[in-house]
Amino acid sequence: MLEVRDLVKHYGDATVLAGVDLAVAEHQVVTLIGASGSGKSTLLRCVDLLEEVDDGQILLDGVDVSDPRADTAAAQRRMAIVFQGYNLFPHMTAAQNVALAPRVVHGVPAGGAEERARELLERVGLGAFAGAYPDRLSGGQQQRVAIARALAVRPRLLLLDEITAALDPELVGEVLAIVKELAEGGMTILMSTHEMGFARQVSDRVCFLDGGRVLESGPPEQVLGDPVQERTKRFLARVVAADRPI
Template identity: 60%
Template sequence: MSTGAPVLEIRGVTKAYGEREVLRGIDLSVSEHQAVALIGASGSGKSTLLRCIDLLEEIDDGDVFLDGEVITDPSVSPPGVRKRLGMVFQAFNLFPHLNILDNVVLAPVRAHGVSKREATERARDLLARFGLEGREQDFPDRLSGGQQQRVAIVRALATQPRALLLDEITSALDPELVGEVLHLVADLKAGGMTMLIATHEMGFAREVADEVCFLHEGAIVERGSAEAMLGAPEHPETQKFLRRLLDAGRL
């Protein structure tokens, strides 16, 4: 595991929708070059946690820090924070009226003030790196689901974020397309990208995660190395969750 200072630190974060508690006192840190996987059943709070970190949801209590700076204070500008984080969603969320190159270039130019020329060069390099060279002028509906998700990841990388937040990025893909996207994320991990990943893909978590956190009913009830968590979990709820996946042939 990385021993550097945390890029992301979550302290005592809580979130409720009315009477329903979704996050219950989450404590978590992600260090430089570290990949942390969030696992757990649907509704356990994984996606909500990522959305709270990216300030797409307002937390009820606690704090989130980015490079030691609290970002959940009401005085902090959410757009300013999002310039420093890359978020990739379950749905690809590409702009259908823009071609692939323009989808990738938009944020660096509009939000970061990068020149159109520099942003275009960086976008072309990234698209080529991830197997999308020659598709720059295509519109999203001309690409497969796996290709669209790769574009979404490239779009997040184009802003050179401090960390990537990946929210079940394979859940909307056909099974045969899952592997290509997971391979891309494994390459990013090998290159030192700092990542917090909500995933149902246990094999992927085993391959890329320095730490795995199991969420149950809005709380992290167990955490540890991927080998320990997926091979010999100690908490009964973790054991039950992984047993269900094993019975379903997904582990």
């Protein structure tokens, strides 16, 4: 479904992506891991066409959507991205937030968009909060609304950028449970995370980014359990050490 070929992205003199290659097949979950600044978020933003690329290609269903002549809006309608921040409109209820994009971007009638919003909120365990405003929801609940909002546009590809990074530890599990359910249901997902145990559970493939490149890629059991690259080993050792109680 998605193929990234030799992707390059600069910010001024800084090279953030230095020739990234990866592929995501339909119904696969591919997870990006790596230290902060390794290029994970930039890669996801480039795939969603929120950033212009300096070189390389992004192919969605075989079409180079990074080509300046491509219909960016049409490509973006086939994807959805969820960020660390929830980015909910504070003056809208949970249901209104979820229904907005189908109604405004995809032309779904208001009644149909509202009905699907309520169905999706039920799916993420928030049916009783459809009429609640974001300031009445916990961080975990707001992030689940953000996931429902992404699903409302029926994306071919779901992009998740460190969606638990801003949550209190006790709220992380409720959000990851939703992602696991989506993965088990066949949703195609490209995500970045620091939750290594979760990556091992849900991923078909794990890609370790370092210095803007995919340094190591393979099944989670290999990359997370028996990595080949010394840099991958050092990163995972630091992550495990950071997770140990003091």
